[in-house]
Amino acid sequence: MIRDIYAYRCRKCGRLHYPFRMVCKECRQNDFFDFDLVPLPKTGKLLTFTKVYNLPAEFEVPTLGLGIVELENGLRITGQLEVDDPRIGMAVRGEVKPVRKSAYDTFYGMVFRAG
Amino acid sequence: MRDVYVGGIGITTFTRLEYPLSEIAAYPAMMALKDAGIRDVDHLYVANMGSARVNHQTALASAVVDSLSLTPAGAAVIENGPASGASALKAGFAAVASGLHDVVLVSGAERMREVNNLEATDFVATLTHPLAEYIYGVTLPSHAAMFTRLYMEKYGLTERHLAMVAVKNQNNAMLNEFAHLHQPITIEGILDSPEAMTNNPYVAEPLRFFDACPVSDGGAAVILVSDDVAKTIDRPLIRLAGVGQATDTHAVHEREEPTDLLAVRRAAAQSFEMAGLRPEDVDVAELHDAFTILEIVESEEVGFFPKGEGHVALEKGETAIDGSLPINPSGGLKGKGHPVGATGVAQAHEIVTQLRGEAGDRQVDGPQVGFTCNFGGFGNNVVCLTFVREGR
Ligand SMILES: [Zn+2]
Numbered sequence A: 001m002i003r004d005i006y007a008y009r010c011r012k013c014g015r016l017h018y019p020f021r022m023v024c025k026e027c028r029q030n031d032f033f034d035f036d037l038v039p040l041p042k043t044g045k046l047l048t049f050t051k052v053y054n055l056p057a058e059f060e061v062p063t064l065g066l067g068i069v070e071l072e073n074g075l076r077i078t079g080q081l082e083v084d085d086p087r088i089g090m091a092v093r094g095e096v097k098p099v100r101k102s103a104y105d106t107f108y109g110m111v112f113r114a115g
Numbered sequence B: 001m002r003d004v005y006v007g008g009i010g011i012t013t014f015t016r017l018e019y020p021l022s023e024i025a026a027y028p029a030m031m032a033l034k035d036a037g038i039r040d041v042d043h044l045y046v047a048n049m050g051s052a053r054v055n056h057q058t059a060l061a062s063a064v065v066d067s068l069s070l071t072p073a074g075a076a077v078i079e080n081g082p083a084s085g086a087s088a089l090k091a092g093f094a095a096v097a098s099g100l101h102d103v104v105l106v107s108g109a110e111r112m113r114e115v116n117n118l119e120a121t122d123f124v125a126t127l128t129h130p131l132a133e134y135i136y137g138v139t140l141p142s143h144a145a146m147f148t149r150l151y152m153e154k155y156g157l158t159e160r161h162l163a164m165v166a167v168k169n170q171n172n173a174m175l176n177e178f179a180h181l182h183q184p185i186t187i188e189g190i191l192d193s194p195e196a197m198t199n200n201p202y203v204a205e206p207l208r209f210f211d212a213c214p215v216s217d218g219g220a221a222v223i224l225v226s227d228d229v230a231k232t233i234d235r236p237l238i239r240l241a242g243v244g245q246a247t248d249t250h251a252v253h254e255r256e257e258p259t260d261l262l263a264v265r266r267a268a269a270q271s272f273e274m275a276g277l278r279p280e281d282v283d284v285a286e287l288h289d290a291f292t293i294l295e296i297v298e299s300e301e302v303g304f305f306p307k308g309e310g311h312v313a314l315e316k317g318e319t320a321i322d323g324s325l326p327i328n329p330s331g332g333l334k335g336k337g338h339p340v341g342a343t344g345v346a347q348a349h350e351i352v353t354q355l356r357g358e359a360g361d362r363q364v365d366g367p368q369v370g371f372t373c374n375f376g377g378f379g380n381n382v383v384c385l386t387f388v389r390e391g392r
Helices: B021-036 B061-065 B084-098 B119-125 B140-155 B157-171 B187-192 B262-275 B292-301 B312-313 B331-335 B340-356
Strands: A006-010 A035-039 A044-052 A064-071 A076-081 A091-101 A105-113 B004-012 B045-047 B075-076 B103-111 B203-204 B217-226 B238-247 B283-286 B369-376 B382-389
Touching: A044 A076, A044 B140, A044 B203, A064 A091, A064 A105, A064 B140, A076 A091, B004 B084, B004 B331, B004 B340, B021 B061, B021 B103, B021 B217, B045 B061, B045 B084, B061 B075, B061 B140, B075 B084, B084 B103, B084 B217, B084 B238, B084 B340, B084 B369, B084 B382, B103 B340, B119 B140, B140 B203, B140 B292, B157 B187, B157 B292, B157 B312, B157 B331, B217 B340, B238 B262, B238 B340, B262 B292, B262 B369, B262 B382, B283 B340, B292 B312, B292 B331, B292 B369, B331 B340, B340 B369, B340 B382
Parallel strands: A076 A105, B045 B075, B045 B103, B283 B369
Antiparallel strands: A006 A035, A044 A064, A044 A091, A064 A076, A091 A105, B004 B217, B004 B238, B103 B217, B238 B382, B369 B382
């Protein structure tokens, strides 16, 4: 099953936002929920990244890759990174997968690989 | 608006404190009352971020105001992430400047060592965007790391510059009896020697252990008073002359220019404008170096140095205690410690101590204007304060 993460397009001016906000940052003219959902593209280039060593207890891994990706439509997203040798500007492709589990919930988010 | 003065100050040692949180808030408040020589206050603000989550206590200000036997004075908690301290000072400033109150006691306190370091980091990470950041495991160190990588790429900053901030601030902390870290370090020990990778491992690449502040307990208090009350207090006259605050996007990736900290720039400009001063008038500053990178970038964004040149000023020694613009003589968050709710108040405590000429071995030479930058979130809520020493 292919899952998506959504951007929010202002019905008044067309500006795209991610993540969701109640009022458009561009025109600030919205009434309640004046946005259309648009799936975020899955490909883009890596803007910056890190490898984290001290993780909250729920993460049962020694290290975790994180990055900010500039998607092909210009929006940016923060996500997990599964790339051995990340470089700024490299092409990446995302997939929506479980990124965090708590006792009650599984959270889905974007995980990027080279491509 | 009425002029607002600092009547008195107090602080605890920043370390692991085995006292209830309410006492960590009340103790520096008592010291400040003693410093000012007054017994009555109109209002208490307590700055704190984590009492409910970390210490299982809510409505902290109600507990503290009664513990100090200041009832029926008004009391409220200000929770504004790591900028809680200066936000509470802003609230106190507004109350005195407006004429609503004549004496406002502001106490910042945090007790984070009640939980382990990973839980403390996770607690602070709850300020990130819940769906766009937190779920991925994003913490403040990871934000700082991703930001640092961009800064290195764009401005030629290196790990050596970061280490220089750590060394400067931990050495300054050696001169501060209230500081958490009394551990002298060298570039050799944390970067160049064969043991450096063991001494100073990566926390979030490219940031290492010594690039991050310690997790501390502690409290600090400042009493703000009107002109009339200030005249009755026999202490050097320090005016809180400028208050600025600005916010930015919650999700860090939404910022147009990812190497800018616009809220810092705007909060500082607002603070200077109110004070009728400019960045070049500042003689001593306490900046929010929760990570070494932040001292360098804030020193640019508040206007001390051109964008991208903060690390050059650092290299030249300009930000040392005996430099042309000493930054973080207290040791900063890096050396003094970072009990989050207390930090903004503790920065003000240091600046008032410096402007009074009471900073002992770490005293900056004759400062008249002091400045603080209290950085909340990852730069999404920033408060800057400008203090001026007046005659007497
Ligand atoms: Zn719009």
